[in-house]
Amino acid sequence: MKKLLSTLALIGATACALLVAPAQAAEGEFPLDRAPDNTENLVSLQHGAQLFVNYCLNCHSASLMRYNRLTDLGISQKEIEQNLLFTTDKVGSTMTIAMRPDDAKSWLGAAPPDLSVEERARGRDWLYTYLRSFYRDDTRPTGWNNAVFANVGMPHVLWQLQGQRAPVYEDAVNEETGEKTHQLVGFKQLTPGTLSPVDYDAAVADLVAYMTWMSEPAQQTRKRVGVWVLVFLGFLTFLAWRLNAAYWKDIK
Template identity: 70%
Template sequence: MKTLLSTLALIGAMLGTLAAAPVFAQENIPLDRAPDNADNFASLQHGAQIFVNYCMGCHSANLMRYSRLQDLGISQKAIEQNLMFTTDKIGNTMSIAMRPDDAKAWFGASPPDLSVEARAHSRDWLYTYLRGFYRDDTRPTGWNNLVFENVSMPNVLWQLQGQRTVKFEEETDERTGEKVRKFAGFQQVSPGAMSPVDYDSAVADLVAYMSWMAEPTQKTRQQLGVWVLLFLGVLSFFAWRLNAAYWKDIK
């Protein structure tokens, strides 16, 4: 029993350390904390709409079926009318017509499937990445990203966010004495259809949906995990008492 408690305490300490550790993208670029909208169905529904309208022009989600969107409170009729292409059926996966070879020729790399992108990266990474685009005339697409330098993807949300440039400052590294480039902020060139606050909210909705899409049963798994741990705890208690009762008369 003492060994079990010690192991659980060690695991808890390790998880606490990992949760408290800061996560960074590019050097000197800390990730912004993404709002937790996992339980907000309105946010998830809006995120699904943004995903279909802006992301599925290039990216597929082949592990997700349109019918699964009903778990977000969206009716089948609404899915068919607003979130599906006319050639798709409700039971189809969220695939696209663009061929990987064409995508590679146009963008230099095939856009990845986004089914589990939120698990490959963190929610904070996606939130910062989608808000980190800026104009860069040296890139083939005319865009660059603060989190993913020299990314092939253009800013598909630029009409909502507007166009920005980025400012960098040079500083001397105290350890090496070398000049390093440090992010010093964005400069708005032209406004978008949304204010910066509304755009951040829309990106938070999109990230929330992508996180849900990566594991739709996450809430069920977590709830089930709590009950399993409680059961194992009760079982361990009775096993401990049974062991004590069995050996108490044996010397």
Template identity: 55%
Template sequence: MHKNIRRFLAAAALLLPVAVFANEGGAHLDKAPIDLHNPESLQRGAQTFANYCLSCHSALNMRYNRLQDLGLTEDQIKANLMFATDKVGEQMKVAMQAPDAKVWFGAVPPDLSVIARARGADWLYTYLRTFYRDDTRPTGWNNIAFDKVGMPHALWELQGIQEPVYKTVKNHESGKEEQVLEGVKLVKPGLLTQISEDGKYDQTEYNKRVADLVNYLVYVSEPAQVKREQIGYFVLLFLLFVLVPISYLLKKEYWRDVH
């Protein structure tokens, strides 16, 4: 009984950030193109996570050898994804010590094992695409989805540099005009930026990279989800095509003498 209560409280605590964020309104969230049945996307997401996120953020619920479930070999994992350890059975943890992280960043960067479940895939997809330069912030970066964020833009070399776009609105209470953040625009291209003939910036490739990363973070939050769904489909098929016919035949046999 007490164990069930603890599980319920843990689940409620996990969902609380989502509920609070929803109640506060917040920025418009773009739909994340999540596809956990796409191993190539998950592999690319794992590579991006290892190269750009794992230097600060751990994912202790995930071990490197579990990446073999995504179609990677042990040699591929060791060669391309393991930078903080040489043991393939180790957890995905950072080499940076917590006291150092607190001094450098003001707080220890959170573990990302269940960030997709706590914040939601759409929030992550929007967050990683809406960083912009803000000289008033200690890191020089701010974010539309997370105002006054303490994290710098780890993927800025891939995306490039964005600047805020403001619009003038009238305050109904004071009657004065004020500047309100409307969005962001890319002013300096990154490694994944495509430039059209008329000089316009296209962030399609960067958006795909972010989608792969978010896809991987969703996978990490529950690696057994795909297999669980497959088992669920099998159970439903068994019930429909095996158990239901048997139950019907038993029913006919039982009621035959009654009628």
């Protein structure tokens, strides 16, 4: 039986590896940077929420998120109404946009995805690297391309903050096949943005932190409650153990 379970576990692990490997190979050509974890920093989350509403909600929706949930980040309802409500007049409304999917598809080539749980689908590191990897490409309809998502239909909406950049390529030779490739290895700045490179990276980190929080607003509460539940279960287990010992000590 033990041998059978080990065999099944090995088969399952192999199957998962085969399923995951193609996805990693498809999106793993450009190395991903580690995203700072700002999900417990209210100032970062508030700044990220502001960036999200100002730059992302023009084309993307977040239909599983309501504006009034931003009060969990320390933003008052009055501040939400004055600074963050652009597409609706109701603070209890979901974060939707006026652009219709058919129009978005005809203008951009594909309807922009809903960002409610995009971080859970892509991963924090992927988003952090993606938003910092746009470069000028006159062959694309939008004039922009991305090192992480080649030939992406999305323009660089944060370009005024980051400035314009051009790709830097290097020739590389495959050791196994001897085939020469032209690989993108970095970027050079063409025009400066309103933010320095360090400040832009920090702003993207805040935006990604907010998208992480938005994908599961109760995540931090769940973790805190989970810790107390484990402590309680541990204490209960200790009491049960001592009670069992006391019950059986006089029984031989």
